[in-house]
Every structure is written in structure tokens, then in C-alpha cells.
Amino acid sequence: MFRFLLGRLGLLIPTFFGVTLVAFSFIRMLxxxxxxxxxxxxxxxxxRRAQVLSQLGFxxxxxxxxxxxxxxxxxxxxxxxxxxxxxVLDEFLxxxxxxxxxALCAIIxxxxxxxxxxxxxxxxxxxxxxxxxxxxxxxxxSMPIFWWGLLLIILFSGTLGWTxxxxxxxxxxxxxxxxxxxxxxSLLSGExxxxxxxxxxxxxxxxVLATIPMAVIARQTRSAMLEVLGEDxxxxxxxxxxxxxxxxxxxxxxxxxxxxxxxxxxxVGVLLAGAILTETIFSWPGIGKWLVDSISRRDYFVVQGGLxxxxxxIMMVNLIVDVLYGLIxxxxxxx
Amino acid sequence: MNFQKTLKxxxxxxxxxxxxxxxxxxxxxxxxSEGSPEGFDAALYTAGTTFxxxxxxxxxxLVEFKRGTTEVLPGLAESWEVSEDxxxxxxxxxxxxxxxxxxxxxxxxxxxxxxxxxxxxxxLKKDHPWHEYTAGTAWEYFEGMSMPDLIKEIVKVDDYTVKxxxxxxxxxxxANLAMDFASIVSAEYAAQLEAxxxxxxxxxxxVGTGPFTFVGYQKDAVIRYAANADYWGGKQPVDNxxxxxxxxxxxxxxxxxxxxxxxxxxxxxxxxxxxxSDDTLTLMEQQGLNVGYLAYNTKQAPFDKPEVxxxxxxxxxxxxxxxAVFQGSGQAAKNPIPPTMWSYxxxxxxDDYNPELAKEMLEAAGVKDLSMKIWAMPVQRPYxxxxxxxxxxxxxxxxxxxxxxxxxxYEWGEYLSRSxxxxxxxxxxxxxxxxxxxxxxxxxxxxxxxxxxxxxRAQWCNEEFDALIMKAKTVTSKEERTKLYExxxxxxxxxxxxxxxxxxxVFMPMSSKVTGYIMDPLxxxxxxxxxxxx
Numbered sequence: 033m034f035r036f037l038l039g040r041l042g043l044l045i046p047t048f049f050g051v052t053l054v055a056f057s058f059i060r061m062l063x064x065x066x067x068x069x070x071x072x073x074x075x076x077x078x079x080r081r082a083q084v085l086s087q088l089g090f091x092x093x094x095x096x097x098x099x100x101x102x103x104x105x106x107x108x109x110x111x112x113x114x115x116x117x118x119x120v121l122d123e124f125l126x127x128x129x130x131x132x133x134x135a136l137c138a139i140i141x142x143x144x145x146x147x148x149x150x151x152x153x154x155x156x157x158x159x160x161x162x163x164x165x166x167x168x169x170x171x172x173x174s175m176p177i178f179w180w181g182l183l184l185i186i187l188f189s190g191t192l193g194w195t196x197x198x199x200x201x202x203x204x205x206x207x208x209x210x211x212x213x214x215x216x217x218s219l220l221s222g223e224x225x226x227x228x229x230x231x232x233x234x235x236x237x238x239x240v241l242a243t244i245p246m247a248v249i250a251r252q253t254r255s256a257m258l259e260v261l262g263e264d265x266x267x268x269x270x271x272x273x274x275x276x277x278x279x280x281x282x283x284x285x286x287x288x289x290x291x292x293x294x295x296x297x298x299x300v301g302v303l304l305a306g307a308i309l310t311e312t313i314f315s316w317p318g319i320g321k322w323l324v325d326s327i328s329r330r331d332y333f334v335v336q337g338g339l340x341x342x343x344x345x346i347m348m349v350n351l352i353v354d355v356l357y358g359l360i361x362x363x364x365x366x367x
Numbered sequence: 368m369n370f371q372k373t374l375k376x377x378x379x380x381x382x383x384x385x386x387x388x389x390x391x392x393x394x395x396x397x398x399x400s401e402g403s404p405e406g407f408d409a410a411l412y413t414a415g416t417t418f419x420x421x422x423x424x425x426x427x428x429l430v431e432f433k434r435g436t437t438e439v440l441p442g443l444a445e446s447w448e449v450s451e452d453x454x455x456x457x458x459x460x461x462x463x464x465x466x467x468x469x470x471x472x473x474x475x476x477x478x479x480x481x482x483x484x485x486x487x488x489x490x491l492k493k494d495h496p497w498h499e500y501t502a503g504t505a506w507e508y509f510e511g512m513s514m515p516d517l518i519k520e521i522v523k524v525d526d527y528t529v530k531x532x533x534x535x536x537x538x539x540x541x542a543n544l545a546m547d548f549a550s551i552v553s554a555e556y557a558a559q560l561e562a563x564x565x566x567x568x569x570x571x572x573x574v575g576t577g578p579f580t581f582v583g584y585q586k587d588a589v590i591r592y593a594a595n596a597d598y599w600g601g602k603q604p605v606d607n608x609x610x611x612x613x614x615x616x617x618x619x620x621x622x623x624x625x626x627x628x629x630x631x632x633x634x635x636x637x638x639x640x641x642x643x644s645d646d647t648l649t650l651m652e653q654q655g656l657n658v659g660y661l662a663y664n665t666k667q668a669p670f671d672k673p674e675v676x677x678x679x680x681x682x683x684x685x686x687x688x689x690x691a692v693f694q695g696s697g698q699a700a701k702n703p704i705p706p707t708m709w710s711y712x713x714x715x716x717x718d719d720y721n722p723e724l725a726k727e728m729l730e731a732a733g734v735k736d737l738s739m740k741i742w743a744m745p746v747q748r749p750y751x752x753x754x755x756x757x758x759x760x761x762x763x764x765x766x767x768x769x770x771x772x773x774x775x776x777y778e779w780g781e782y783l784s785r786s787x788x789x790x791x792x793x794x795x796x797x798x799x800x801x802x803x804x805x806x807x808x809x810x811x812x813x814x815x816x817x818x819x820x821x822x823x824r825a826q827w828c829n830e831e832f833d834a835l836i837m838k839a840k841t842v843t844s845k846e847e848r849t850k851l852y853e854x855x856x857x858x859x860x861x862x863x864x865x866x867x868x869x870x871x872x873v874f875m876p877m878s879s880k881v882t883g884y885i886m887d888p889l890x891x892x893x894x895x896x897x898x899x900x901x
Contacts, residue, residue: 062778063777063780064779064780064784065784066503066780067505068784069779070507071511071783072413072414072783073798074508074511074822075511075821075822076505076510077510087502087503087505088502088503112501112502113502114502114503116405117406117411117502117503117570123586127586182617185618185621190624190625196627197621197625197627198613199613200588203397206583312614313615315588315612315613315614315615315618317588317612321587322587
């Protein structure tokens, strides 16, 4: 197990350098320079433009800028946004808890509904219930998120008035961010009704964000279950006279979960990278929108720093999935 | 470091708790803003969204625009005098004005000439300790308004008198000083930050003299302000002002309808009818101080001939553009300045839509089988909500007179940069929103000879036109200036360096409980004097 873990960790080093190179070159390959964008229609003189670019260090050769970037990373300095003038790491740490909180809620919903739906569909294979579940999953998977989010807002917030339209908590509540996780901070604040308000604000965005992963997990669970249910050991368990619930729950599910865990891991990675559409609709202050805004403003330091941090998180999630996979499936770690 | 942060957070928490406790029965005005401010030092930026959150609620300027107009009134300067040669502007400053007291700054003195000097010298003098105080500092507006060339020096005559000495007369100088970049910053606060080695905070935790005091900003979520109890212009009718940042227009409207905010900007054109039919909402509207245009490259054949440009202008069906692109929220433009601006020449006749005449004019000019490019902006602007669509309508119009059009577009930064090129191939769709209500801000910036290779996208340098606008810069009498600008508009129309397309109408939906809101012709959003009926 130790060698397995060491091997996986070893792979992270070239991946890290690969990511830095891609993040660094990606934003510079895009046309348009930041000084022009800062000035807008008003325009900027060539002399002034050169001055601004030099202040930001963009007049240096590319290799020099790249080395500065790498050196900065090792000193914990990802640069400063030249739009907000704040350190990239500070901005990321301010916004990431919002993304993480939403992603975790969404993945919990997706897992809690997706896996049982997949199992049920597999057990009732070919039935109307199976077709209904898989049909719904397909619809969920193909749903345009922007339209879906807006539809839920108009129905539940507008017409029924059950949930707030957008934001993380009612504007009535005003307390300092301690962890950045609104559910925790609202509890810590001790203000009456704050926690409930935070929960109510989470409902719609979580459902919207959970829709696609839920569909993916349900379909993956169903196909994995179907494969396992046809195996000899399941037939043996049935022949032994085990009740169907034990056959499905104990023998089949444990083995079927192996590919499902991978799927969940990948989905967590995707969600933690920020969900630009969901964040935009629900005015959710997360990293997805931050990064996209920064790309359109050519805020080089934010893009290269933000991409690196997100890639780092995805790499960590993948590592954890790999380790879990090894724990669940001994064949992997022995190979 | 972490301990310091925790300590700061705790202290902030205490101050916030105090505000929250007193705020239980407070009157909160909530504005669903369209985006996040880039920072709070307005002089560093050019975006209206940033100004709405910084310079407008927090700061004052020496002179201010009278709300709802572009007329200039005394602000932190009670009065001013201009020397006869137009080179010296002497301001008498208001006494007894207090800077905000916040959790991070307690002023020990009132506003005086030192603050004025600090505000402008940090932008003007390259060796000023605050000239490059934060990453990539670019005083875009100050530079863009040619202030470094214009201002020779700023002299403190006494504690309450300041004199601006100019290198050349500039009639729009007073209007320029009412702009956001001229917001007066506290020199005492800056000194405190400098001593603490935290200069960056000037852009994160602002201190001004304005109607609202900055309380806190949660990035991309909420900005909070409290009414400034010591405001020299009197206390505000509301206790707190809150910006709920809501980027999507449809969601902003839902929030407004649900009572989660009181005012929202920039509704989607498709929602206007819905808003008008809602009894709980009020829809204010105003002509935007802007113009959308198609600039030919007058340095390239055959667009170097005014008759060819005129012919092409006759081929454009502006009404079709207003219907398809502005969906009713626009007005056809005939002059390069909007009708709400002083000196607008209503006597000018527009080039009417007449494809037959256009064809004849092209033939007479000896132009056959013309192929050209039209550049469509990749971004949405009030003066052009959908440039691609606009380009397609013009493409169809030109096809009717036998002109073949290829539509091209580039990434926004590239678009701005390449369209400045004097050898550019094609006509460019672009526009302008006024900064200070002065015609000079349109005519000189966009059509003056100095702007060729820069903001003059038509690359048009006409001696007669340029002489008129240059003269208007040096004359202080408004009447005389009006005449000069009216004449300049006639020359413009004859020469037709642009096809003037449209001026947009700006809508502002709000709860019908809101009172006292006045729309700003310059496109800003001001909340002083705004109240909510119980």
C-alpha cells in the first residue's frame, strides 16, 4: 500500500509542472492584452501601454516570466490580480469555501438520490420504473443548466415564494466570515434564524448543481449493478437462499460501487472547479465565475494562479479516489 | 500572520455586531447591482460598475454634477474663479467637512487643501510616493482626459484655497473635475496606511467625505454602507445602503419582484413590458448620453470620398436596426452627440433611408462592385446591445445597393487595438458614453485630428472641423461654444466620417416604494436622497 501511495504521489510532480506550463501559456496564447482591456473604448497611448505592461512585468521574456511564476509558487506567492490589486491566493481562499460548500451539498444530493435510483432501476430492469428513472436521468443530463436554474427560481422563489431568489444568506444577517462556509459561520454567529436562512439559500443552487452528477451516478450505478447481478457469486448467494435485500445490498452493491466511486470522485473534482452557470444564476460568489471573469479581462496572474489551485484540488481528489479504489479493490493496489 | 488575521476578523466582528445590533429596525436600501467593483479607489478604474460602488456613495469631488443633469455645482469647493486667460482655476474649499470615521480610520482633522493636493498629485507626479502604490497602477481616466499634459501645477494658496495652473486653456476643465477620477481622497488616511506599510488598503477600505460610509465588502456577494451621520450635505433618509451583486438580469428582476431588492439596473429589453405591467414596480427611463456609430476608414479608398460615405449612409435603414437590435429602447442618431447634450444641432438633416439615391450616388462617384468589411464588436454595450445583429442588418442593407459586406470580429482587446490602426481594412462598429456632459468629450475625443491612430476610429482629420472644436476648447462663454459646436456638427454631417446609428434609452426598474431616485444622464447610479416609503 505504501509503495502504491508513493507511486501515485510521484506522478503528481510531472503533473504539477505540466499544469503550470499549460496555465501559463494558455492565457498568453489568447489574443488581447490587459492594458488595452483596462482602457476600454477610451484607448491607451503606446507609451502608456508599454509603461503599464512593464509595471506588471510583461515586458520580460516569456521564459523569465515563467521562472518568476514558478519561483513565486514555491514561496507561496501566486501574484497579485492587476484588476482588484489583491493577492490571488487571498481571493481564492475567500471564494473557494462558497464553491466547496455548494459542491459538497450538490454531491451529497447526487449520491443520496443517484445511487438508490440506479440500484432500483437495475433490480427492476426493463420495468416501467427502470425506463422512467433512466429517462429522467437522460433529461437531467441534457438539461441546459441556465434554463433549469431560472425555471426553478421563477417557480419556487417567484410564484410560490418558498425559497429566496439568490445569494448565500439573507441580507439581514451580517457577521464576519470565520470559515467561509455559510452553514458553519451562521451557526457560529449565534444569530437567530441565520442557519435556516443559509440552508434555504442553498436549496435551489444545490439541486441545480446536483442535476447532472445525479444523472451520471444513477446511470453508472445501474450499469455496474446489472453487470454484477449477472455474476456467478450473486447467483450462488441467491441459491444459498439469502433474502434479495442481502444479495443486492451486501454482495452486489459492494462490488458495483467500485466504478461508481471513481465516477463520484471525478464529479467532485468537476464541481470543486467551480460551476460558472450555477454561480452566475444564483449570484453565488464562487471561483468559477471569478476565473471566467479573469480570463475575459486577461488578468494573467489570477488565471495562472487560479488554474493551478483548481488543478491541485482536482489532483488531490483524484489521489484520494485512487487510494479509496485501492482500498476497495485489492487487485489495484497489488498490481 | 494567521493570528493577526484572526484578530482582525474578531475586531471587525465586534464592529459589525454593533452595526447589526443597531440595525434591527434600520431602514435598508438594497440595490441589485450588475457586477462586482474592481476596487474602491475610483481613480484607478474606468468601469461604471466600480464608480457606482466607490466614488458615488463614498466620495465627493471639488465640483459635482447636479443630480439628473450635466450641470456643474459646487461640491467640496464652495466657489471657483477662472483667470481671464483661462489658465488658472482657483477653488475656495468648503470648511467643516469631515472624513468618515470607520473601524479602520478615525480622522483627526477636517478636509482641507492637503487632501486636494494629495488626490491629484498622486496621479500627476511620476515621483510621488503614491504614483505606483499598487500592482499595475494606471490612472486611466486622468491620463485619458489628458490631465498630465494639461495641468502644469497645483498650488496650495492656503488651507482652504487651491489653484490649478494649466499649460493651455481648456474649457471643459470644470466638468472634468466633477468626474469620478477626481474623487477627493484623505491625505491623512493615506499617511496612516503608508506608515503601517499597507498602502494597498486605500483601494480595499475606502475613506471619503460622501453620503455613505464604507462598512464591508464580501467579494462578489455584498457591499455594505452606512449613512454618514456627519455628511455636510445632510443625513440620508435611509440608514444603510446595500449592494446585492446579481450578475444575471433575469435574476435581478426576480429579486426585485420578490422584494429582495429595491432598485435594479440594466433590465433585459425583453422584460420591459412585463415590468411596465407590474403594479408593484416603477419603470424610470432616460435617454442615455451615448452614441453608437459605424466609422469608415476615411484614409482608404473609396471611403476617402465624402460622397461615397454619404451614399453608404443613405443605404442604412436605421428603423430596422432600432427594431431588431434595440427592441424599442433606442432612438435614431443624426449627430455625433446625443440630443440631451447642450449644443445639439437639431437643424441638421439626417441622411434618410433611400437605397435608390444611394445607388445613384455610388455610380456617380464611380464606385462599382464594392466589397468591404464591417467590424462587429464582440461585447454588449448600452450604445450597441448586439453588434453582430447590427452588422447583419447593415450587411443586408448594403447588399440592396450592390455592396458586398464581410462581417469580421475579434476578441475585445484586439478589436480596440486593431481598430485604431490607420491602415485598418473596413468600417468599425463602436460607440461612446459621455464622461462629463461636455460636447468636447465626444467631438474632440472621437473626431479630432489628435485622435487619429487612436480614439478617432474614422481616422478623419478635417481642418475646418478641427479648427472649430479646438477654438471651442479655449472659449469660456457657453453661448459661443454652443455656436462653434453647432457648426462643427454641420461639417460632420456633410463629410460623413461615420454613419451615426443610435442613442440608447436606459431603463431603471425599482420598487414603487422607492422615492427620490433621479436617473443620471451620465449612466451612473446615485443613492443619496433616496428613500423607501413605509
